[in-house]
Amino acid sequence: MDIFRYIAKRYTLIIDSDIFYSFRRSPVTVVAAVITVTYILGTIFAPWIAPHNSYDLTSLSLLDAFLPPAWIEGGTTNFLLGTDDQGRGILSTIIWGSRLSLGVGFAAVIFSGILGTALGLISGSAGGRVDAFIMRVAEVQLTFPAILIALLVDGVSRGLMNVYEAEAMAIYVVIFSIGVSFWPQYARTVRASTVVEMEKSYVEAAQVAGRHPAVIMVRHVLPNVMGPVLVITTINLALAIILEATLSFLGVGIPPTEPSLGTMIRIGNDYLFSGEWWITVFPGAALAVLVLAVNLLGDWMRDAFNPKLR
Amino acid sequence: MSEQLLDVQDLRVMLPTRKGLLTAVDGVSMSIAAGEVLGVVGESGAGKSLTGAAITGLLEPPLYIANGKIELEGKRIDNLSYSKMRRIRGKQIGAIFQDPLTSLNPLYSVGRQLVETITTHLPVSDAVAKRQAIDLLKEVGLPAAEARIGHFPHQFSGGMRQRVVIALALCANPRLIIADEPTTALDVSIQAQIIRLLKRLCREHKTAVMLITHDMGVIAETADRVAVMYAGRIVEVGPVKDVIKNPHHPYTVGLMNSIPSIAREVEWLTQIDGAMPRLNDIPDGCAFHPRCPHAFERCRRERPNLIPMRNSQAACWLCKKEGADEQRQ
Amino acid sequence: MSSDNKPLVRARNLTRHFDVSPPFLNRVLEGKQRQFVKAVENIDFDIARGETFALVGESGCGKTTVARMLVGLERPTSGSMEFDGTDIALLKTRREMRQYRRRMQMIFQDPYASLNPRWRVMSIVAEPIRSFGTVKGNDAVRARVFKLLRQVGLGEDDAYNYPHEFSGGQRQRIAIARALATRPEFVVCDEPTSALDVSVQAQILNLMKRLQKELGLSYLLITHDLAVVHHIASRVGVMYLGHLCESADTRTIFSAPRHPYTKLLLETLPDLSMQGRQRVPMAGEVPSPMNPPSGCVFHPRCPYAMEICKKKLPERQNVGHELVACHAYQAEK
Known part of the structure; x- marks a missing residue:
């Protein structure tokens, strides 16, 4: 009985909310959302959607290498967007690569989100020296570009492992290095919101009710600072995807046996001037569209969650 | 009777929202004679501040004036362009807001703000304007006005800031001042000082004041006439003594009785149950009827207009003879 | 006494x-x-x-x-x-x-800030009960919340709504219900x-x-x-x-x-x-507590201020069970 009432209430709250209204009123955002959802669904169902499994080395044939897109002479409908130097279909590789890019992106922002939010909450509620320490570390890290931090973490971890381990762990190293380079933004935003929320008397009411400070942080303050976190997460998702592509392009990210979008662009880059433009252009376009869509979504969220701009 | 300085006829302010048009101010008519203090009192959401903003042309979009006219000294001002309205604001209408900090520019000294306002509206040189500014600051009771004219707003205390704002509102010698909750942000001991000051200055300058507040005490001390607003409508208007001592509208009666007073010992305060309706569900007929202890059939059906009583007017069917008869049956 | x-x-x-x-x-x-x-x-x-x-x-x-x-x-x-x-x-x-x-519980000034906007009224009122464990079991807690809501003049259905759906007065009723939830003897308002x-x-x-x-x-x-x-x-x-x-x-x-x-x-x-x-308005303004006046802190605004008021903090004097701290009152006596 209770639960039904609760679900009905939640549903009407969402449909009725200003956020949903502002979403419906912005066609660009709707398109961006549709594109993003398409990508996500496409990557989830990649094994069924992609014509070939590009990561299955046994299915590749070097005879298929450098085939142009289907509509150009020499192309086949088997490989709609052509193939690369290993004979992997570009379309299939884009689908599998997007899966990797989005996966790494999500994992990285979730990792940095949890790390940054936790540190921000601690910083904002503890105050004093703990606060000063966490914030100074964040500020120092912010003075370095994210790509530099990621390269550093990546390089150090590669130095600690042998080649085979590094190959196997590559994806986790990338997630970790991107995640680490993004936490200060979360920490600073969450800290600022936490300080504001801590001033409100509902926090004091919970103290008077004898709640443990940790319970107050998690159950009272955290839900009220999640709005900005969601916005940063969306904007950071686009940044993380780009960062992953950059790392892969530089050859320190995802290994070429399981290419991500960035890896594909790098492979294609070698053949750009020899005429095989499709190897790099199609993954590049796929990356650009994905990042643009996620960014537009993030922009809208930032405006929608900020009552001052509404 | 003297010519009215400000005449508002059937003012209607609308707020477009995604669920349709809401009426925030509904058919308000009022007038202020030269040198008169009209108090506009009501609870939050009654539309009193919006009425003031409509007169000063400071309605924030998407709010807009849908109907009615506002005349200042016989000229319509509700349909003027923004730049024309800006000239009138300051020159003919001064404005004082609740929070003095928002009406002062924190980057300029108060002297510069006063001088700029004076030279914009009056044909005087900077030197003359500065002398006038110092005189004004002295007039509003700022100690050591010559020395403090170069100070910035943050260097003043709350009460002193509000005095500076009053000086700013007065400096072009406007005929009308719209004061929106001028004392609400101040401590009780400062409130009385500011009220006295406002009252004295307006008498001396013969400036009319529209005093918007939720505080009946402020109205009782300051106003000549009072308009009581409820849910965007004026429910009662008249000389302040009549309205306070002998209110006719049940809302005004309830409001007066609900204020705790040190003059009487009562076990329980009279309370008006419920709350002011939100803009999106203002009831049909008389907006007050769901909370009214005397409501009868007609109140639910038909909206009462202001009905003249002996000295004041009240928008209540009880005040109409036949209405009262109907209830008695 | x-x-x-x-x-x-x-x-x-x-x-x-x-x-x-x-x-x-x-x-x-x-x-x-x-x-x-x-x-x-x-x-x-x-x-x-x-x-x-x-x-x-x-x-x-x-x-x-x-x-x-x-x-x-x-x-x-x-x-x-x-x-x-x-x-x-x-x-x-x-x-x-x-x-x-x-x-001992507390009722806060601003009912718009004292209720967590993301909690339903049920959870808000039940929080002290759950925290102190004064009532055990979900059904018993719910029954207690319903009783409290009725006590402060709200309905049982209100328990399923969020604070923003209520007017200021209703919110303060919710805050009062919360303050009374653990049957305190003393309430700070x-x-x-x-x-x-x-x-x-x-x-x-x-x-x-x-x-x-x-x-x-x-x-x-x-x-x-x-x-x-x-x-x-x-x-x-x-x-x-x-x-x-x-x-x-x-x-x-x-x-x-x-x-x-x-x-x-x-x-x-x-x-x-x-x-x-x-009425006679009080002169002056409240000085900054960072830098309070010497002696009796009220002396700069006091119409009865004497020389001693600037130097010495007046002692508390008991008048029956009442007390006052003023040099002028002392002198008068």
Whole structure:
């Protein structure tokens, strides 16, 4: 009985909310959302959607290498967007690569989100020296570009492992290095919101009710600072995807046996001037569209969650 | 009777929202004679501040004036362009807001703000304007006005800031001042000082004041006439003594009785149950009827207009003879 | 006062200073001094069972700090506060404090900020019950919340809504229901009606009075509104810049105030009976608590100020069970 009432209430709250209204009123955002959802669904169902499994080395044939897109002479409908130097279909590789890019992106922002939010909450509620320490570390890290931090973490971890381990762990190293380079933004935003929320008397009411400070942080303050976190997460998702592509392009990210979008662009880059433009252009376009869509979504969220701009 | 300085006829302010048009101010008519203090009192959401903003042309979009006219000294001002309205604001209408900090520019000294306002509206040189500014600051009771004219707003205390704002509102010698909750942000001991000051200055300058507040005490001390607003409508208007001592509208009666007073010992305060309706569900007929202890059939059906009583007017069917008869049956 | 009729709350020499010093580096490099705000300075008062004690004063007088110290949101710098015979200022740990927390609750000023916007009313009101475990089992907790909501004049269905769906007055009712959830004996009310409209204020004041009668509550009422004090309080303490100027029965305060500040505060009350009485406004403004005047803190605004007032802080004098701290009153006597 209770639960039904609760679900009905939640549903009407969402449909009725200003956020949903502002979403419906912005066609660009709707398109961006549709594109993003398409990508996500496409990557989830990649094994069924992609014509070939590009990561299955046994299915590749070097005879298929450098085939142009289907509509150009020499192309086949088997490989709609052509193939690369290993004979992997570009379309299939884009689908599998997007899966990797989005996966790494999500994992990285979730990792940095949890790390940054936790540190921000601690910083904002503890105050004093703990606060000063966490914030100074964040500020120092912010003075370095994210790509530099990621390269550093990546390089150090590669130095600690042998080649085979590094190959196997590559994806986790990338997630970790991107995640680490993004936490200060979360920490600073969450800290600022936490300080504001801590001033409100509902926090004091919970103290008077004898709640443990940790319970107050998690159950009272955290839900009220999640709005900005969601916005940063969306904007950071686009940044993380780009960062992953950059790392892969530089050859320190995802290994070429399981290419991500960035890896594909790098492979294609070698053949750009020899005429095989499709190897790099199609993954590049796929990356650009994905990042643009996620960014537009993030922009809208930032405006929608900020009552001052509404 | 003297010519009215400000005449508002059937003012209607609308707020477009995604669920349709809401009426925030509904058919308000009022007038202020030269040198008169009209108090506009009501609870939050009654539309009193919006009425003031409509007169000063400071309605924030998407709010807009849908109907009615506002005349200042016989000229319509509700349909003027923004730049024309800006000239009138300051020159003919001064404005004082609740929070003095928002009406002062924190980057300029108060002297510069006063001088700029004076030279914009009056044909005087900077030197003359500065002398006038110092005189004004002295007039509003700022100690050591010559020395403090170069100070910035943050260097003043709350009460002193509000005095500076009053000086700013007065400096072009406007005929009308719209004061929106001028004392609400101040401590009780400062409130009385500011009220006295406002009252004295307006008498001396013969400036009319529209005093918007939720505080009946402020109205009782300051106003000549009072308009009581409820849910965007004026429910009662008249000389302040009549309205306070002998209110006719049940809302005004309830409001007066609900204020705790040190003059009487009562076990329980009279309370008006419920709350002011939100803009999106203002009831049909008389907006007050769901909370009214005397409501009868007609109140639910038909909206009462202001009905003249002996000295004041009240928008209540009880005040109409036949209405009262109907209830008695 | 008879000795066996011990007060529920007794504060003695209650003091709270805030450290507002500039950061360490600024003190070292710029030679700045440590600075303290004396928010509350040596305050004494008693609150008997079932009575309402009001603390009045203008902003910055320290009345809210007193309230926050009593419910444990702030620790006193020195002094004692006894609750039912135990000095709770000495309790160091959260656990020791907890058993007293259940017995004293607080109603906050702003009902728009005191209810977590992301919680339903059910969870809000149930929070103290769950925290202190006064009622066990979900059904029992729910039943208790329903009863509380009815008690404060709300319906059971309201439990499933979020705070933003209620008006200010209704929200304050929810806050009252929450404060009463653990059956406290003592409730601190920090400006409970100052964010509300007058017609709603009357509802809340009546409700508070009714609940006091029904449940035998003691109230500490923090307010700046003397009319509210007159209506609801049995005894009053008047505070100015951290000091208690005068404390007395409500009747004495309104009919025969002793301290000049109390007299001037009474003058600020608007005259709604329209007798045309000219009130005398108090001169000057409240000085910054960072830099309070010497001697009696009220002397720069006091019409009766003498030479001694500038130099020496007046001592508290007992007049029966009432007290006043003023050189002029002492001299007059």
